[in-house]
Amino acid sequence: MKKTVNVTPSHFIENLQLKDYRSIYQQLSADYQAELSYEALEAICEEVMENNPTFELVSKMTLQEFVEHQWLAREERLGIRAWFTEDGRIHLLHFMPVNMNANSDNVVTANTYQFPFKGEWLTFWGGQNEIVNYHYPIESQRYAYDFVVNRNGFTFDGSPDQNENYYAFGKEVFAPYKGTVATVVSNQKDVTPGTMTNETEPFGNYVILAHEQDEYSLICHLKENSITVREGDVVEQGALLGQCGNSGHTSEPHIHFHVMNGLDPYRAASIRIKSEKEPVRGTFVCV
Template identity: 35%
Template sequence: MNHFLNPKSLMLLSVVSSLTLGSLSVTVSATSTNPVAVSAQSQTSAFKPDQLLQLLEQQKYDRIYGQLGAAYKKEYALKEFKQQASLYHKNATSYKVVSHVALNNTHYYAWTDPKGVNTIQAMFDSKGKLEFLFFSKMQKYPETDVQRTKTTFQLPIKGNWFVFWGGSNELINYHYGAEQQRYAYDLIVVNNGFSYKGDPKKNESYYAYGKPVLAAGAGKVVKVVNDIHDNDPVGTENTEQIAGNHVIVDHGNGEFSYYAHLQKGSVSVKVGDVVKVGDILGKCGNSGNSSEAHLHFEVANSAELFTTQSLRVKWKGADDYEQGTFIKAP
């Protein structure tokens, strides 16, 4: 997931991708048009999500900018911030909430204008302080959105899981802007609003860590990586080996399923093995471009990580699994 939810900061966006575009903490989409991304450490009084919308509607850009941190201000002057904010939201009169996810004491919000064109993504801490702000234009790929895989897939996990990123737009699925990962999912385990219990700097504290990862469809294993160390959680990622330990299964019809960020040494299959639905492939881990234990799952049209095209999954028993969905798999 890019990385996942950093319990102390942007863990939410962290979890985001696996094979993906970059660090999860600030860049939500490398392909968005004229983005403004912010890591905020405000020195002024915090405002709440509904107040942020009011400030944007009233064009109180100085007030918003005043809460942003020094790192952002070093890159963007007030004038530049005003230009970007005005570009996307001048004369906006209302916003629609597309998503709200509360996890690990952080709140992720996504809004669109009435036409679904201009978007806002923001993150607030437990005290309502703005940590992250991102403006963009909504990207749409209707031609591939309506297509589904020939194979009907089952969930690659069992038990209770949570969809942190998933769905067919970039506000609920960080991967959507990248063709190679457009319909990917990042899955974690959540209990009582947290993805971990105990020390957030230990992989073993995360509920998803070590849970079995299952073949979502029958096929032949065509790629296995099993020797990459798991990252320490909270802000450390392996950007050189972004998929981490992973398995790719060929389903024989131009469709390949990917299971990424697995635990080091946990992969129980080898290249050439034929697997059935539900066979154990390995264990959920925190390897590769990941900052928290999670499973990155997707289906694509080849086993070539950087040149493949992601395919929207046809699920058994469900139309889709979107961000914020709790899944109970048998």
């Protein structure tokens, strides 16, 4: 007999508002229920809904067999992340405080940037609050983007521990705006997806471009020895820089891109990027 689904993503917030926590609990996966009692979930939900916050859906993204939905209550700075399967099971339910509304949100770059790729890529992290952009609490990376290539919910085909199986790996990376190549690092090895990471060289292989208006762009996690420019080169917007890799502090091949107000990526402040599109987590971008 087909399971009756009482809590769909479109009605999840309504279930919370009606205090129908039992229905939510019944749709948690068996493994999740083994870790979390109903009484514990009820207590969490009561605390979250104490002031009747107004939640809005801010992102939706397919992650393999799950569809992630994220809601945000802006005034209370509360977020909810839930992973649903096709049959309605909830495999992850996370209530979290959300950093947002920094004064720097009101400042955008003087230059208008393109995203550093061609074709269609998925915004894995990006936006002006922590629930859609895990970089947000860190001033030096607050407005950074992480992009992956996603096909039918998957970023790879085959074994997930091989870089070559990821759709993004080896794809060309381009200059987001005209400028001068200020810094190049190209000799860092690509790490094994999901199991290794280089925390001593978190950016891995990267290029920093110096632009007019005292702005600098950082494009990192590039493929070992793939960078085609040298320090001092003057490049136009769209010039080839290298290839997407999996070097540095990274879980899988992707492009990290942000703009900053100084040359030192550890000390400079990230600037919200003025672009034709301002995507958030779960948004596909085509250049």
